Amino acid sequence: MCYMKSNITNSILFYLGSTILLSSCKKFVQVGDPPLGIVRSKVFDNRDTAYAAVANMYSEMMNGLKLTNGYLSKYAGLCSDELVRTSAATSVADWPFVKDSLQAADPTIKRMWADAFSIIYLANAVLEGVAGSRALSDSLKVEMAGEARFVRALSYFYLVNIFGRVPLALSTNYEETRYLPRLPEQKVYQQVITDLQMAAATLPVMRSQTDTLYAPNSRATRWAAMALLARVYLYQHNWAAAHDMAEKVITSGKFTMQGNLSEVFLKKSTETIFQLQPVTRGYNSGEAALFLPTTGKPPYAVSATLFNSMETGDARKNAWLGKDTNGPDTLYYPNKYKAKPGNSGQEYNIVLRLTEAFLIRAEASAQLGLLQGPDGAISDLNRIRSRALLPLKQETMDQASVIEVIVQERRIEFFAEWGHRWLDLKRWPSLAQQGASRLQEVMLIHRPSTWQPFLALWPIPADQLSLNDQLSQNPGYH
Template identity: 40%
Template sequence: MHRLPLFFKWSLLLLIVAGLSCNKLLDAGSPSNKVITSQVYASDSLAQAALIGIYFKFMENFGPNNGWTTRFPSLTADDLNRTSVLDQDTPFLTNTLASDNTTVLQIWNTTYAYIYQCNDLITGLTGNHSITPALRDQLQGEAYFLRAFNYFYLVNLYGDVPLVLTTDYTKSATTPRTPVDDVYDQMINDLNKAQDLLTNTYATTPDFPSARVRVNRQAVKALLARIYLYREQWAEAAAASTEVISSGIYQLESDLQQTFKYNSREAILQFMPVSNAYNTAEGSFFIPVLSTIRPAFVVSDTLLKYMEAGDLRQAWIRTATVSGKQYKSPYKYKQNTATTPRDEYNMVLRLAEQYCIRAEARARLDQLPDAVSDLNTIRKRAGLSDLPTISTQNQVLAAVEQECRTEFFAEWGHRWFDLKRWPARANDGRKRIDEVMSALRPDTWNSTDALWPIPAFERTRNRTLSQNPGYD
């Protein structure tokens, strides 16, 4: 984390100097090329450019918030396989990560760079009277959300992580790991502040009047619902998800092919593409440039085995025959290159998850009929009949796992994170992840693989960082 100030100056000033010219929604203007960091929070246009710059950096290249949190956790779990060997993917696919893994390091460093930018925005906007009050609240609320969002993925990948809330790199460079529960407390604190600062209205422009690519209050509630679920605060999770579902802003798309489009009515938050090479990283990863080319990634046999006959979500799986062999790969996104206009955005939060969150929370609260009703809502959209009569909590929770797996395969690491937090079905004190992965990869799986290693390079720079069990 010693290099964060350099990254910040590079990314923030470059974006402000150049202007975010990819489209007008991600363009807060083209200020003078003599802007310095101390001036960023002196005007509305520069402050807005700083915030928009974070979204831009998310999508500029492949990274934690653009494809990698789908790709690598899906390989680590039982969502995806590869059709050929690639050195970058093999350690994830075989659960043999090492502390010197460069991808693990890059995800760590890039995510902390995003957090640094959020910290700078929060600090620069706090008590700032140079910015129009309504805009200041909007930008600060978004920054609080984005900081919590990035910490959510850090703790679910690495466990205890340094909780850095300052731009003082001399302090952050020696910050030890903070217990997961304390980081979650900070996330909830950030999100509570964000919801007080934000409204249900999305920031848009006349060119993009219906875009949902900037955080609003309901996006905050949606992430809160997930965090409450992960913390086993069942009543709070159910209440937060109910608020999102009942807001009237979102609808499940009856046509599954519309779910991941730029104008999806299901979208609570999307990230807008900025690359000239592709719309979404997932589309680029999963769809070959030519139909005659074997896909690099295929969905797992276990996923295919447990998908019900007639499930319309099979439309999210592409079937291709190459050299006489059939391959089935993820197909939630249909484009593998950039389109004009952009017709697919990176789906970050969507309504279906809120139904699944509420179903699980209600099941944990022994509100079984209501939980089943939520699952049936998802099933109906998928063209499936209602679940048969379910009389026990364990049966409902098994149905929750089935729907979550089928709904969210190859999407933002959902399967990996769910397996890590669910208890084993055998009720033997293990987690579900040990039950599933020890059967899938008996030769390489260890329970300590549930967390990624703390990067060795970071530990040489910050001697206070301890290592996760199972790694050097």
């Protein structure tokens, strides 16, 4: 495949061939600009520039219209039954996601695809660079390679869940990647699993808390790889492996559930396993920039069905929802991240947190029939419910009932967060229609006049189809 040659390859060549650091990356690592004219073969022959290359891989995840910069939370929320726009003045880019009218030529789709593959390109560049380095120690090479594998796996996890079959690019060689075909989801998942297994085996257990260049848990660790691997196993219905991996994260002793709900999304939250550090001055999380009102009413509100699904007394209502009463209707909007742009340094984009590990273990346990006991599905659910100040569930519940409680808890715990609801609905079976997904069931109620099953996947960008005749379009799109 072509990595969006005009937009990606040139920027990467600039990155590798001249200054290495993008301007935003200078806030990530404090090393001087390398000499002009430096070539890629030299990048990993110097410890500082090698660190800069790895830092740039992270920083690029927080630049532009990235799936990893809050936009997945917004667009997946609009696609599902989670978010609604509050006025017609909201960005025109939202319309296709709200009206179920996405097209292959949509500029947002084009950009998100391109930006995701640009991050994969950077990860591949790090893997190739450290492999050929003669200046880095073996331990540092292994560590950096583990970080690159984690980043590549994270990117491909979202790509395969959003677009379905995608090209699997494992090299920076343009001649090798320009005409790659789309591969079955299972083959992409297998590479994701391989990358995460290798990352979990080679990454450090924890980072030094004295490293002032990075916030806590803003570089990949063994636990980050394991937490993401637990999610991947869950999506693959490998219940035993998902349970085992989530349990290792939970029992590691490195993370604890934040008691105060208002502190869950702070950069020093005790339950954060992996987070992305902002690279723009005065900027915090992508979600805060997208969801918090600046003037007037908030641009997005949670849907009535989401709000009404919250149980009476659920403390997450007050802690994680903002309330706007300035108009004729009361609006409730995502308020998990509370630091608006300008209030720098309070919050980062949290990618993986301990609560998810508990819910993964609960779901895997329920599927395995492990309902009761101190580490059974019901006990894990009650940990989440207890923090939300909700009544605990009784251990007399049957398997089907426990699974439905898990569906509900994931909906409330992860709303407006990394597209969890959208992806969950696609992987859960419908209760009403044999062979259909829960997404089909929900969306026929939420948007009955516009919803069609093919909308579960987004279209392959039109420009990619024109550049690579080995690609095919997802059914239903033109």
